[in-house]
Amino acid sequence: MDAASLIERKPLDHIDEFQPGDTVIVNLRIVEGDRRRIQAFQGNVISGKHTTSRNPSPGDTFIVRRVSYGIGVERIIPFHSPNLESLKVSRRGKVRRSRLYYLRGLTGRKARIKERR
Numbered sequence: 001m002d003a004a005s006l007i008e009r010k011p012l013d014h015i016d017e018f019q020p021g022d023t024v025i026v027n028l029r030i031v032e033g034d035r036r037r038i039q040a041f042q043g044n045v046i047s048g049k050h051t052t053s054r055n056p057s058p059g060d061t062f063i064v065r066r067v068s069y070g071i072g073v074e075r076i077i078p079f080h081s082p083n084l085e086s087l088k089v090s091r092r093g094k095v096r097r098s099r100l101y102y103l104r105g106l107t108g109r110k111a112r113i114k115e116r117r
Contacts, residue, residue, distance in 0.1 A: 011055055012079060014086045018062075019049040020100050021093025021113050026064055026077060027085040038085055041075060042066060044093065044113060046100040050079070065103065067111075072104060092116040 018024055026041045041064060048062025056079040065074045077084060093113040103111055 006058075011052070012050070014084075015050055015079070016087055016089045017051050018045055018087070018089050020045050020047060020098055021095035021116075022089050023091035023093065023113075024064060025088045025090055026075075027087070028077075029083045029085055042090070043073075043075075044100070044103065046074070046103055047098075049098075050087075056080070067107075 016024075022045050023042065024045055026043075027038050028041060030037050030039045043064040043066030046063050046065045048060065050056060050062070058080050059078070060080075061076050061078045063074055063076050065072060067073070092115060094116040095113060100113075
């Protein structure tokens with residue numbers, strides 16, 4: 001018996017459709033002691049995608065990467081996490097691969113992704 005059979009797939013209305021190469025803004029709930037707040041994390045999706053025709057399984061994740069003060073920061077976010085408030089696509093990217101791990105070794109203009117029109 002696996003987790004996918006125990007948990008039903010439900011539609012994720014708070015998540016826009018996205019694919020690798022897109023620039024997204026992920027709003028996450030952060031708990032600090034007894035305080036709760038929403039923190040935005042903006043970056044490029046380097047792995048994982050979401051379409052409304054196929055709901056993700058309970059264990060599915062996606063990876064968002066951004067460069068902050070010259071250091072690459074990646075977050076692995078589960079689709080069904082209770083801490084995932086919302087996800088909005090700010091820019092569509094034009095890429096030819098499903099996993100953009102090669103961006104880890106690039107900086108500056110070489111790390112740019114063309115916009116899909």
